[in-house]
Amino acid sequence: MRHGGKKKDSESTQIERERGNVCENCKAKLTVVYDGFNFVVQTFIEEHTHPLATPSRVHLLRSHRGVSDTKIKLVKKFSNVNIPLYQQFELLETQAGGHESVGFIERDLRNFERDEREKIKGRDAEMLYEYFKSEEDKDSDFFFKFETDNNNRMTRCFWVDSVARKAYTHFGDVVVFDTTYNTNRYAMIFSPLVGVNHHGQTTIFGCGFLSNETFDSFVWLLETWLEAMKIAPTVIITDQDQAMTKAIAQVLPNTFHRYCVWYILNKFQEKMGYFAHHNYYALFKTAIWESETVEEFEKSWYEALEISQPSSKEWFEEMYKLRGTWIPTYVKQYFSAGMSSSQRAESMHAFFKRYCSKSNSLMDFVTRFNRALAHLRHEELVADHGD
Secondary structure, three states, X not given: OEOOOOOOOOOOOOOOOOOOOOEOOOOOEEEEEEOOOOEEEEEEEOOOOOOOOOHHHHHHOHHHOOOOHHHHHHHHHHHHOOOOHHHHHHHHHHHHOOHHHOOOOHHHHHHHHHHHHHHHOOOHHHHHXXXXXXXXXXXXXXEEEEEEXXXXXXXXXEEEOHHHHHHHHHHOOEEEEOOEOOOOOOOOEEEEEEEEOOOOOEEEEEEEEEOOOOHHHHHHHHHHHHHHHOOOOOEEEXXXXXXXXXXXXXXXXXXXXXXXXXXXXXXXXXXXXXXXXXXXXXXXXXXXXXXXOHXXXXXXXXXXHHHHOOOOHHHHXXXXXXXXXXXXXXXXXXXXXXXXXXXXXXXXXXXXXXXXXXXXXXXXHHHHHHHHHHHHHHHHHHHHHHO
């Protein structure tokens, strides 16, 4: 308890958080002075004006709590592997032999992480830029580009290392491009470009952060990526985002743009209606996946339409007009590395979200991304070794 009493401002209208009284005007104290030769007790008043903390509560006193440097290092390692804070504290409790032996409480840990976030507040993009510059110094083939607005806030960035650029020269015929949310606290849109290697494993061809999904943003990202890679892919697979479609047509005019089959099929129930989907969806699946010729597909497609009478005929007419971009029998002349949809990118997003969360700073995200990327590349090494 503190010496002195708590002052009250009767004129204040500010609502304060309820908290325990830590000022008891207690006179108990111990004063020690150094007389030039020894430390000497100058004052000792033993009597307290309040009950003392019981042994079971001593570890809760602020004077007895503190996150040590050793614990800080351990907590940072836990955070690097995306262990939630409450589980971090449970691990520390287990290691210490009980919560009373940890040295602090869970709130102290939350306050520490809050203070760490405050340290980089307003400097996150600057730190990321400095990190990319240091990577560029270490790796002459590391490539990155930043773009900022009038307030010097990052709006777009792209990066790719030498390993990914080399992989692209071998496996870059087919690229899957998709975006995802909830990977960082600024709601920047994570935009990886991925493909498959000689083991059928996912490989990364570069990544970007975008502040929005507009035509201009996609043009910037694709042009920057092409600047790094030099050669355009033969095929690119995406969903049906219109801004992305227009950007690809402008930046990659000689690349065949294939739409994701999985993305389109997922809309069938909505566009058919529940009853029609339940009873006749199998007819469309047969037409899409089992037709070996264009004529066979068209015959099966029209029969399925005639029988099912879907609720949104306009959408099915639009999908039929676009059949040359997503129906297997129309696109089979293009090498697609066994990929017919952007599910490769979707599974990649799910993989990265095991390492990242929407509370990450940009620098946190890239640190965790690099660890996930190292895992992917080690899996390729293991497969190579098995060969």
